[in-house]
Structure formats: C-alpha cells, structure tokens
Amino acid sequence: MSAFRWAIFTASMMVVLAACQSSPNSSTTPIEQPEPSSADSTQPTPTPSTAPAKEHATVGEIEIVVDESLKPIIEQELEVFHAVNAKAVIHATYLPAEEAIQEMLNNRDIRLVISSRILTDDEKKFLVDQTVLPDYTSFGRDAIAVVNHPSNPVMKLDKAELQGVLSGKITSWKQIDPAAPEDKISLIFDHPQSSVLRFLTDSIMGGQAISSSNVFAMDSSTALLEYVKTNPGAIGFVGWAWLSDSDQIMSQELMDGLQLVLLEKQDGANGPCPYDLKYVGPWQSYLATDCYPLRRHMTTILRESIFGLGTGFVSYLNGPQGQRIVHKAGLNAHKGIPREVKFPKQRKATAQVDSTET
Known part of the structure; x- marks a missing residue:
C-alpha cells in the first residue's frame, strides 16, 4: 500500500513541475537571440582589395620597385598583366636604380626589384645574412x-x-x-x-x-x-x-x-x-x-620565399606574352619570338610534264 501511495505522489509532483515550466510567469524564460544590428546588416561584402584571397602567382597585392630608366617597358608589361589577371594588383614605384635596390634591402615588404644590374657582393651578403637568397632572371636587353x-x-x-x-x-x-x-x-x-x-x-x-x-x-x-x-x-x-x-x-x-x-x-x-x-x-x-x-640586361631580383605574385610576374615577363611586349617595344627579347606563317594550299597541277622534256 505504501508503494502505491509513493507512485501517486511522484506522478503528482511531475505534473506540478511541468505546469511551472510552461507558465508565462516562470522565471526560467528562454534567452532570446539578439536581432542583427543595423551596422551588421549593412556591412559590405569583402572585396579582393580589402580581404584578398590567398596569394599565388596570379592573385594578390604586392609592391615592387623599378629602375626609372626602364619605366616605359615595365608600364606596358604591367598593363597587360593586370588585364589578363583581374585579381592581381602590383604597385610599382619608379626610382633611380641605386635607390631602388636600397629600397629592397631596407624594406622587407619589397620582394621584387627590376633593374639593369645584379646585386654587388656586399648587397647580396646583406640579404643572405637575413636568410634570403636573391634570384636573378634576365628577360631582355x-x-x-x-x-x-x-x-x-x-x-x-x-x-x-x-x-x-x-x-x-x-x-x-x-x-x-x-x-x-x-x-x-x-x-x-x-x-x-x-x-x-x-x-x-x-x-x-x-x-x-x-x-x-x-x-x-x-x-x-x-x-x-x-x-x-x-x-x-x-x-x-x-x-x-x-x-x-x-x-x-x-x-x-x-x-x-x-x-x-x-x-x-x-x-x-x-x-x-x-x-x-x-x-x-x-x-x-x-x-x-x-x-x-x-x-645591358634588364634583370629581375626576386627575394620571394613563396610561389607568390612576384614569382608570377617574373614568369610572365619571360613567357611568350611578356617577351612579345619586349620585342614590340624595340628592345631585345631574351627568348626568340615564334612566328607561324601559313601558306595557301598548293593547287593540283592541271597537266603533267613529260619527264623526258629538257
């Protein structure tokens, strides 16, 4: 009999607890999630310039320095490179050659210099002491x-x-x-x-x-x-x-x-x-x-440790499109420019020539 009464008591308590939880006056009301603020709702979608994708050979944003005496040819190269690589942004600063190289030595953000000479032994040692091994490439004369x-x-x-x-x-x-x-x-x-x-x-x-x-x-x-x-x-x-x-x-x-x-x-x-x-x-x-x-040689000096945009631009300069621009500009391209000449198909002969004719 006591077991029966205990079961009745337990069932009654469960009903009371359930009623308390469903009551609108309960102190345990659920916590509501806040509505998005007006600032959050109007936040612009990130663009490549403010939130760039992971950098690689044709994507990213970098700064380079260029010998001012080579400015016309590099401006032409950059114009076409940007046109075919919409997610690439290369900011070029044109300086006298000696200042351009010093800028790379003093600024770790500069990964590429385009000049008419390679580094001196002292300049190269300065980079090697920073565990940087510069890479040289000539893309024309x-x-x-x-x-x-x-x-x-x-x-x-x-x-x-x-x-x-x-x-x-x-x-x-x-x-x-x-x-x-x-x-x-x-x-x-x-x-x-x-x-x-x-x-x-x-x-x-x-x-x-x-x-x-x-x-x-x-x-x-x-x-x-x-x-x-x-x-x-x-x-x-x-x-x-x-x-x-x-x-x-x-x-x-x-x-x-x-x-x-x-x-x-x-x-x-x-x-x-x-x-x-x-x-x-x-x-x-x-x-x-x-x-x-x-x-004199037109030389790229690259200090990039990744396969990034600097490496991609150097590859472009030495590729068919970059070399054609060098050639078109009246300079000496490092690589030969292939040209395909198509001749019209030869028409069939209308008469045979006697093999004994002299």
Missing part, C-alpha cells in the same frame, strides 16, 4: 642611347672619342669635328644615382669616375631629354626604353627635336659583329648580335 641637338654635326663617336668625352679629355665638340661650333660639351644624365651613370663608369671607364667638369644630373629621363633639346652643346645618355618604341606617341614626342648619335661597333662574346658597318645604333639587330657597345 635594353641599351643606353646617346643623343645630342639636331644642329650638332657630330652624329657618331668612336670608342676613343666616347671615352674622351666621359673622361674630360675632350671638352669641345670642335675637338671631334672641325665643323662643329666651339660649344663646350655638357654631359647630361637622368639622376645622380642613375643606372646609366653607373654602367658607363663600370663598362666604358673601367671603374674610373666620369671626371668631366661639365656634368649635370637631372631628376628624370624626360627632364634630361628636354634639356638636350634646348642646349646645342649638350650630350645626353638615357635608357633606350624611353625612345625605342616608335609606335608609341610618347616615344615619338620625346625623340622629336633630338639626334641619335651612332657608336663604333664592337665584337661580341660569340664572335665579330656580322655587319659591315663601323657605327651602329641601339636597334634590336645590333643588340642581339652584341654589336652595340652600350647594351
């Missing part, structure tokens, strides 16, 4: 163009004359051509930290500093060209990439009012110059055959 005023009768220089101008032994145009005016020669460069100035010092002067007393450095390649246009006694040394693309309006305008000075040809590492000329200009055929003396 540029040149240094020599220009003067169209009124100047001196339109060509041999090696001795060029060295004489740079060393200060030749100070007047009349020393080269008796028909030239008495104007004192002014040497004009694009910048004190220019790759052009360094190349001439190392390659033409054998490491000796250019000692002419009438040397001027501007602040850009365009400023250099404009100065030569208005100064008959000036001689300018500029990256050929600024003038090489004759199809570009910019190159045409920059070249207008200037005279290109031809230089004495030289033999290359693969043999003598194949052209029966004494003087040549910085055109593609003379760059490819090593005939033009002031030729």
Whole structure:
C-alpha cells in the first residue's frame, strides 16, 4: 500500500513541475537571440582589395620597385598583366636604380626589384645574412642611347672619342669635328644615382669616375631629354626604353627635336659583329648580335620565399606574352619570338610534264 501511495505522489509532483515550466510567469524564460544590428546588416561584402584571397602567382597585392630608366617597358608589361589577371594588383614605384635596390634591402615588404644590374657582393651578403637568397632572371636587353641637338654635326663617336668625352679629355665638340661650333660639351644624365651613370663608369671607364667638369644630373629621363633639346652643346645618355618604341606617341614626342648619335661597333662574346658597318645604333639587330657597345640586361631580383605574385610576374615577363611586349617595344627579347606563317594550299597541277622534256 505504501508503494502505491509513493507512485501517486511522484506522478503528482511531475505534473506540478511541468505546469511551472510552461507558465508565462516562470522565471526560467528562454534567452532570446539578439536581432542583427543595423551596422551588421549593412556591412559590405569583402572585396579582393580589402580581404584578398590567398596569394599565388596570379592573385594578390604586392609592391615592387623599378629602375626609372626602364619605366616605359615595365608600364606596358604591367598593363597587360593586370588585364589578363583581374585579381592581381602590383604597385610599382619608379626610382633611380641605386635607390631602388636600397629600397629592397631596407624594406622587407619589397620582394621584387627590376633593374639593369645584379646585386654587388656586399648587397647580396646583406640579404643572405637575413636568410634570403636573391634570384636573378634576365628577360631582355635594353641599351643606353646617346643623343645630342639636331644642329650638332657630330652624329657618331668612336670608342676613343666616347671615352674622351666621359673622361674630360675632350671638352669641345670642335675637338671631334672641325665643323662643329666651339660649344663646350655638357654631359647630361637622368639622376645622380642613375643606372646609366653607373654602367658607363663600370663598362666604358673601367671603374674610373666620369671626371668631366661639365656634368649635370637631372631628376628624370624626360627632364634630361628636354634639356638636350634646348642646349646645342649638350650630350645626353638615357635608357633606350624611353625612345625605342616608335609606335608609341610618347616615344615619338620625346625623340622629336633630338639626334641619335651612332657608336663604333664592337665584337661580341660569340664572335665579330656580322655587319659591315663601323657605327651602329641601339636597334634590336645590333643588340642581339652584341654589336652595340652600350647594351645591358634588364634583370629581375626576386627575394620571394613563396610561389607568390612576384614569382608570377617574373614568369610572365619571360613567357611568350611578356617577351612579345619586349620585342614590340624595340628592345631585345631574351627568348626568340615564334612566328607561324601559313601558306595557301598548293593547287593540283592541271597537266603533267613529260619527264623526258629538257
């Protein structure tokens, strides 16, 4: 009998507890989830620029530095690269070559430099001490163009004359051509930290500093060209990439009012110059055959430890599309540009020729 009463008591308590839980006055009401705030509901969808996808060869956002003397060709390359890779953003800063390399050495965010020289031993050691092994790739050859005023009768220089101008032994145009005016020669460069100035010092002067007393450095390649246009006694040394693309309006305008000075040809590492000329200009055929003396490599210096956007852009520069742009710009592409020529199908002969006919 006691067991029966205990069962009745237990059942009654369960009914009471259930009623308490369902009562609207219960103190154990469920906790409601808050409604999304107006700020949350209007939050914009992340875009690749604010929330980029994982970086790889054609996706991401990076900064690079470029030798200012190569600016025209790199601007063309970047324009096409961005057009075919919509999720890639490469911000290029154009600086004099020496400043560009120092920027990479001092800024770990800069993973790629495009220059006309490789690192010195001290610069390379600086990176190696940071456990960074720089990777070099040449994607073509540029040149240094020599220009003067169209009124100047001196339109060509041999090696001795060029060295004489740079060393200060030749100070007047009349020393080269008796028909030239008495104007004192002014040497004009694009910048004190220019790759052009360094190349001439190392390659033409054998490491000796250019000692002419009438040397001027501007602040850009365009400023250099404009100065030569208005100064008959000036001689300018500029990256050929600024003038090489004759199809570009910019190159045409920059070249207008200037005279290109031809230089004495030289033999290359693969043999003598194949052209029966004494003087040549910085055109593609003379760059490819090593005939033009002031030729130089366009070089990428990569410090990327991942297969990222910097590596992807370097691969693009050396790929078919990047090489075609180099070739189209009037520079010497590192790789040959394949061309496919299709001939019309030959029509069948309408009559047979007698084999005994002579």
